[in-house]
Amino acid sequence: MLNGNIVLRSLVPKRFFHASSPSRVDFSHVVVGGGVVGTAIASELQAVDGNSVLLVEKNEDLGMETTSRNSEVIHAGLYYPKDSLKGQLCIRGKNKIYDAWEKGLFQVQLKKCGKWVVAQNDSEAEYLDKLYKNCQDLDVPVSMVSPSLAKSKYPHIRAEAGALESPTTGIISAHELTTFYQSNLELREGTIAFNTKVNDIQFNKGDSSYTLQLLNEDGSDMEVTANNVVNSAGLYAPKIANLILPVERHYKSFFAKGSYFSFQPETPISSSKITDKLIYPCPNPNASSLGTHLTLDLGGQIKFGPDLEWLDIEDASQIDYSASSKNQVAAYEAVKTYFPGITLGALQPSYSGVRPKILSADDNKKRFADFVIKEEDHFPGFVNLLGMESPGLTASWAIADYVRDIYHK
Known part of the structure; x- marks a missing residue:
């Protein structure tokens, strides 16, 4: 009744x-x-x-x-174990989106821009090799980019030990x-x-x-x-x-906040002169975070984020979504590893999102x-x-x- x-x-x-x-x-x-x-x-x-x-x-x-508080990235499925739900469903979902889009059955704004995962030293280069092999197992298309080619293509981006290129990564309007x-x-x-x-x-x-x-x-x-x-x-x-x-x-609920920063360079420069691809550092262990990356919106503007901040709260109603400058220096240091020309003043707090986690911060470091x-x-x-x-x-x-x-x- x-x-x-x-x-x-x-x-x-x-x-x-x-x-x-x-x-x-x-x-x-x-x-x-x-x-x-x-x-x-x-x-x-x-x-x-x-x-x-x-x-x-x-x-x-x-x-x-x-949904409204993320990077709006179409992930290729690079990072996840072959037998995981994240890996299988990410790849299937990506393929369904692109297939409908290419057939004209999907009137949603998106762009298949591609991305680079950049490495700066030998240990990160080893990580890229493992990531490349994982992508082969998953049947996800990728290719390796040499340090010299990376530097000639995007002079503003640092990839001292090369990069892994993912052509099926994209951006989409979540709304x-x-x-x-x-x-x-x-x-x-x-x-x-x-x-x-x-x-x-x-x-x-x-x-x-x-x-x-x-x-x-x-x-x-x-x-x-x-x-x-x-x-x-x-x-x-x-x-x-x-x-x-x-x-x-x-x-039990666990919450990990990620802040995003807009890019407002003190010396004007077109985003397209920096990169037309998303740029990701090598991620944290078990992909608990993909790092503070450079992404683009559908208008071509650069933004950075998200970082990773574990919240000491027990209920989602306690979340404070306000963008704060307290993580600005840490974000600057992270971005500077692959975009050395960035200045602290060019990063401005923009918005934040919170990831629903099933493991604690410590457990996330130990297992996928x-x-x-x-x-x-x-x-x-x-x-x-x-x-x-x-x-x-x-x-x-x-x-x-x-x-x-x-x-x-």
Whole structure:
């Protein structure tokens, strides 16, 4: 039985909830979290005949948190182990995006600009060799660039021990990608609840359904039922999972903040004269961070980031997203290793994002943290997505396929 009000928006006629609904539950699936991943999942599930999907988003629009606070890079899939979800889904997602774009089926701004991973010494050159071999195993196209060629092509960029070039790295509008998924969801007659939070989830053992208590921003609450629940709440995913899991199976939240800096050179210089490719240093152990890299926006402007700052908080509601100059010197020192002409004053704090982590700072240095995408034991139809950080944007379409196949093998 449904009660209360909920904010809905759709490009097709709005679907309201009625107490007289003949179905046993209100929806086949409820997807919690309207970031780029959750919206993609909702769209793909709604595309399956017979499904009725509700996407629940606590903000007034989709993609307003982690999705809107990243580098907007289409990752090639260089860094991840072959058998990892990050590796497999990044490559599949990248290929789906480029394939649709090349066929004219994908009206989203993007640019296949390529990138260099630069090395400055023998140990970093060894890393590039290992990375090259990993790319061969993954069937990701790359090539090695000699120090002399690197210097002649981009004189402003330092690559003392050479570089690895990735031609399938690109940049994309995260907002337009999310809107693409949203449009597909709405045209397929899916439902979106905006300004709505999930307060509680109950598992009904009798019929293996779920009851979700929802709270609207105006203070009204309501109850919806579903056969299945997908937890794609990003930074809030552990909190949502813990609403239903027993205490001994609760997940802990870890948060890693990354700040971005705009490039405002004291002596004017065109970005294109510096590089027309993304420039990455060799990353930290286990790719817990890809380093403070040089990236480009779709307008061709340079920006730097993100750096890595672990937050000592327990809940995503405590995050302070304000851009601060406190990390400016550290960012300058990091960038100077591959762009020696940079000056401290040329870096200006711009914005920040926060990565949802499944491991602590210490554990991230010890082992690789993969995506967690799984149906929880003893809770049939309840699928958790945890640690959905980079390359989540690139992998989003493939993640949606992966979750759909959990339900529809």
